[in-house]
Amino acid sequence: MASRKKNLQGLVAATITPMTEHGEINLSVIGQYVDYLVEKQGVKNIFVNGTTGEGLSLSISERRRVAEEWVTKGRNKLDQVVIHVGALSLKESQELAKHAAEIGADGIAVIAPFFLKPQNKDDLTAFLKEVAAAAPALPFYYYHIPALTGVKIRAEELLDGIQEKIPTFQGLKFSDTDLLDFGQCVDQNRQRQFAFLFGVDEQLLSALVMGATGAVGSTYNYLGKKTNQMLEAYERKDFSSALNYQFCIQRFINFVIKLGFGVSQTKAIMTLVSGIPMGPPRLPLQRASKEFIDNAEAKLKSLGFLSFTDLKNGNLETSS
Template sequence: MTPRKKLQGLVAATITPMTPDGQINLSVIHQYVDYLVSEQNVKNVFVNGTTGEGLSLNIRERKQLAEEWVRQGKDKLDQVIVHVGALSLPDSQELARHAAAIGASAIAVIAPFFFKPTNKDELIAFLQKVASEAPAVPFYYYHIPPLTGVKIRVEELLDGIKEWIPTFQGVKFSDTDLLDLAQCINKNEREQFAFLYGVDEQLLSALAIGADGAVGSTYNYLGRKTTLMLQAFAKPDLALARKYQFLTGEFLNFVIKLVFPVCKYDHLCLVTLF
């Protein structure tokens, strides 16, 4: 699953399957992989991120999940990206080393969000110390200021970042600041960084300014529909693309009211549906 080309298209931000008594249900990951590939036509995954509530899991649980996704994804998935961010730098470094050892396609890191970096240099220093523990593994920055409160603009962060993190490959951009995203894309065309948008209900807007694809929770179950939107946009058939984007918005409007207020503070609610 070592990436050989720029990451593009859809990446499913995976849910962490749980048993009713709150244990991780590793036994269903193989079904999960088959479902994504055969039913949703999605062959890239982002493990232990926000959707999987990775920051609510302990280190052992996160390692187990990463191992199982890499194991079950072999010869089926194109890329397994493992989020290794943590509030503790040593924990994040340990997870990065582990991801490299098990053969993850790439790693991603969120900004620490309790004792927050206050400027670009502080954030890059943290990211560099994690990336250096997996020096042969592609590295992505996971930008999600609505949850971290770290509002350092990605445009600023990317200036000279390859000098500090040679393995840097791109950004999971989970913010509605499309001006920042547009400037990132406009100023880094030569670098061939991948810009993957993380606000599912606004993906079409991000595609219009040059996003390469998307990482999101809805691609677990709306992967095929979203692929149709990507195809419509590429034709271009903007009316059809808008139709699919509006469908995603309607669906999320419904789901957010029912699920997210309950689940986002308690990873034990993610009981497997398989």
């Protein structure tokens, strides 16, 4: 059985992988990034090397170094550091799982292999089981993101009986809008203490109603504070305030989605809001355009997500 820490709950920021202007990983700002999440956003859990972290665009050695830096800099500051170790090659995935255990991460997560794909639940379970077994002391999370992997096996089906196959299974990161599937994952596993982490930030409130125990997302890097206010309102059963917070967050996400929103844009927004240079994305992604950044900045300001002082302080912090 995995050594069980307290369940992963609340907001989990899907970390960006900072890069230099030349496109190399930039470990030097990660310490600052940890402090920013904890102090400015109230976010104390992170999900490293996932979609937002361009994990699948990094080499194995880069993934190891990035993971190690987050664990080191997060020590005594963060509650939990979950490392995404999914890869197309089972061997690489196992190597990363083992490494995550060695460096003292709090959990590992895996997406479905997405080139030669599992055809059914049994294929997928068999793959996940082999990865989990490489880190037998670490909580294991399945990262369901069918729109990106193309693997559409329903999470509810996968979860049925999964603990018998994968004893370290501890939860699901659900990045899909199918709330029937998500709700049934929760409903059918009420007796188990799984973490149900929702991954569509603009719809989190609906997922809370459906039983989400936490959330992993890219926007918690810079909208963590706002989203925490929504969670607090929900906790005290002030649903009309919670809805106001969700709508406010939606106005921003809806606006940027229309402009074209992805990891490149997340990097640019985070640079702007935090003042910490995230650098460009790696090919095949291209930098966000100047036009996008200007529009996003104006929207952040009009929604009160970014003040002139924030910007100034952020910039001062990085130059010091």
